[in-house]
Amino acid sequence: MAELHLHIEGTLQPELIFALAERNGIELPYADLDELRSRYEFTDLQSFLDLYYANMAVLRTEQDFADMTRDYLARASAGGVRHVEVMMDPQAHVSRGVPLETCVNGVASALATSEEEFGVSTLLIAAFLRDLPEDDALEVLEQLLAMNAPIAGIGLDSAEVGNPPSKFVRLYQRAAEAGLHRIAHAGEEGPASYITDSLDLLGVERIDHGIRCMEDAALVERLANEQVPLTVCPLSNVRLRAVDTLADHPLPAMLSAGLNVSVNSDDPAYFGGYVDDNFVQLRAVLGLTAAEQSRLAANSIRSSFASDARKAELL
Ligand code: ADE
Numbered sequence: 001m002a003e004l005h006l007h008i009e010g011t012l013q014p015e016l017i018f019a020l021a022e023r024n025g026i027e028l029p030y031a032d033l034d035e036l037r038s039r040y041e042f043t044d045l046q047s048f049l050d051l052y053y054a055n056m057a058v059l060r061t062e063q064d065f066a067d068m069t070r071d072y073l074a075r076a077s078a079g080g081v082r083h084v085e086v087m088m089d090p091q092a093h094v095s096r097g098v099p100l101e102t103c104v105n106g107v108a109s110a111l112a113t114s115e116e117e118f119g120v121s122t123l124l125i126a127a128f129l130r131d132l133p134e135d136d137a138l139e140v141l142e143q144l145l146a147m148n149a150p151i152a153g154i155g156l157d158s159a160e161v162g163n164p165p166s167k168f169v170r171l172y173q174r175a176a177e178a179g180l181h182r183i184a185h186a187g188e189e190g191p192a193s194y195i196t197d198s199l200d201l202l203g204v205e206r207i208d209h210g211i212r213c214m215e216d217a218a219l220v221e222r223l224a225n226e227q228v229p230l231t232v233c234p235l236s237n238v239r240l241r242a243v244d245t246l247a248d249h250p251l252p253a254m255l256s257a258g259l260n261v262s263v264n265s266d267d268p269a270y271f272g273g274y275v276d277d278n279f280v281q282l283r284a285v286l287g288l289t290a291a292e293q294s295r296l297a298a299n300s301i302r303s304s305f306a307s308d309a310r311k312a313e314l315l
């Protein structure tokens with residue numbers, strides 16, 4: 001199984017937040033772990049993003065980024081993940097004074113030893129914050145290219161509604177010119193038209209989330225015909241109230257429609273589980289069968305940007 005939709009900053013566990021705060025001499029606005037955990041009740045995407053960005057304050061040194069990344073890789077490996085495409089949010093660190101090299105090199109150093117240490121092959125994707133101006137993203141992309149950052153592609157995340165794909169046409173053109181893979185969050189909270197525009201205006205190869213495609217029958221037909229990969233995150237969708245309960249999740253309908261879906265954890269430290277936990281709950285609540293789980297796992301490997309040789313090993 002491959003994990004294709006994972007924000008490394010969303011793997012920062014409460015215990016590590018406290019440990020890094022102590023190591024870096026940072027005063028947290030929470031008295032203890034219980035008080036921090038009591039904030040993990042979200043009403044929508046923005047209510048989560050506020051806490052997610054605030055907690056990043058503890059990430060200061062290369063070692064901090066490497067420790068967070070290693071913790072995730074160890075846990076993902078134990079849960080059966082054999083390939084991961086890790087997103088990181090460079091702008092969220094640069095904007096608070098952490099040098100680009102520090103965050104990129106910290107994450108990349110842990111990824112570099114992952115296959116040997118954990119049996120998990122990795123790729124790194126720089127995700128850009130869609131609530132910031134496109135010029136800000138372009139500047140950071142140029143810096144990443146200039147420093148030869150080991151990135152395989154770019155993504156687009158953060159507050160979706162009101163920040164449509166059309167805002168980032170130049171960014172995606174530049175990434176294509178640079179030979180990078182392109183993905184984008186679309187149709188999580190935003191409308192189905194953001195999925196269409198991500199494909200047509202940004203040239204993306206995969207859609208992160210994409211669940212709101214189900215509101216547009218013509219789009220579902222297109223996504224099925226073109227086998228566009230959709231990296232679905234069931235527990236995330238429940239916790240961010242994109243769906244009411246797991247029992248209401250469109251995953252079964254998406255499978256029935258012939259869509260190329262995979263199951264992913266998004267921000268496992270915040271949403272109550274890693275990718276294996278997502279599968280446990282899908283089996284328990286939605287009656288996901290072993291055959292369906294195998295199909296989802298095969299989709300994740302085929303839809304990855306791993307080499308053909310690695311895909312063949314994993315399939
Ligand atoms: N950043 C981290 N997780 C995200 C999500 N689920 N949607 C948009 N931006 C994010």
Ligand code: ZN
Binds near residue numbers: 006007266
């Ligand atoms: Zn996401």
